[in-house]
Amino acid sequence: MTTTHPTPHPVGVRVVELAPFGVLLRPGSLGHDLRELPVDTLRRLVRRHRLLVLRGFAGCVGDGELAEWASAWGRACEVLDTDEKGRVPLHWDGLFAPRVPEFQILDCVSASEGGQAGRTLYCDTVRLLADAGAMVGAGSWQGVTVTYRVPGGQRATCPLVVPHPRDGAPTLRFHEPPHEDDPDLLDRPSHQFDGIDAPAVPALLDGLRAALHDPRYLYAHAWRTGDVVVADNHALLHGREAPADGTHRRLRQVRVLGEPLVTTQGAHHHER
Template identity: 40%
Template sequence: MIITPLDPFGVRVDADVDRPGARLDELPVAELRALAREHHLVLLRGFGGFAGALELTEYAAGWGTISMWPFGAVLELVEHENPDDHIFDHSYVPLHWDGMYRPQVPEFQLFHCVSAPGEGQGGRTTFAHTPAVLRDADPGQRELWERVTGIYRRKMEFYDSEAVSPVVTTHPDRGFPVIRYNEPVAPDAEFVNHPDLEFTGLPDDQLAEFHDTLTAALHDPRHLYAHDWQTGDLVVADNYTLLHGREAFTTRSPRHLQRVHVLGEPALDNPALVR
């Protein structure tokens, strides 16, 4: 494997130039899994793509047990004509963690780019390195964040759930501190199907400081990686550690991703799920 670091975190694995289009299943998943746990994000580029959702599912099963949804294993992330939720719109998506409303939280997300947006059309997927945010935080800011608990309610086609989590908590397997946070939607944003968010633990007059300082730290270039998609890319992200979101993209652009959730070993029962 040809491995190079990404900035500010993660690694990129490129296909050998002498073997363009080599199959991903020729790479040892155990080594890729170790890279994902160490570096939290792995970009696989230049390899042969997947013929369809079934082929992607078969590959993802090599990473572990797939978290199944009512629609199956693969979520097709593509703009809908009349979306009933923001994930099927072209708007930005705030930073969050996957599985926060589900019975089990996946360890890994596999994102496969079927078709990349055109140049200048936006649509980068964003990833925030939450242990780095906490490491670099001013002690007073971190103490403020540690006092806050988020209460998140969201209703969509696939669930109607409530999750409650401290903003600063611990990695379920490795014990280092991480952030679990769903950014509030910007007040001026056009956004389909707002989640209902509530934050407790601070007086009302300190909540703005909490959100402003945490958002600035999460989006600090030292902590945020924004991925420019190329058709055929496969990105594996550590969902236990990172938060992720999406930049807005030009409506009717050809942006089409596929996403699969892979559970940990053992599977993590969602500690935040209330209902």
């Protein structure tokens, strides 16, 4: 974390920049409820900084309260409640859905204290691609499309590089292949690459993996109970580190459709 952010922000809160991107908001007084914060201001912060962390605020007690607050951000989907276990490769939400959410809202109901293991990872692909001219192999990313298939027959195809639907900035849309030491990962997708010669695919994957996990573009969030994180799902990829034995975390998640309403990602289509 670095210095206090100088731009306008909600009254009565402290705003701190995160490294390498994102902003953290803390209440200026005990008992400050996050629902008192103007959502229009929060939305602008997410769209500018890609990631917003709300820490120390009184939050939404039940699923109904969380759903109501999320609906102020846009058209909200149902609240999903999960006990998080295992490593998750970097990906974006909506690959196999008919609509791609703009915002991913995560609310930490409970988390083991004092540990860094199992952090949620966010990669700023807009910043990454802005610097991609200096990366080995980055020139091969343009024009590549990836078809993903998972057990059960789901299939989706998306270009590797697509414009952000709001500002047109190039973004990376990629579901990272699982680590080979994660044999129990459910719905392990297969990848078919088009627009690149087959012998060049291993180098493409190595270059992508190195870029996506470069600390200049990767923020790792260590959760505390009560944290609420709002992410720009169009600009970021997200995943999770492997948790340590004995640690636990329970999150509630809501995905919110934004403006413009995104029914595709470039040539992305959805089939069942």
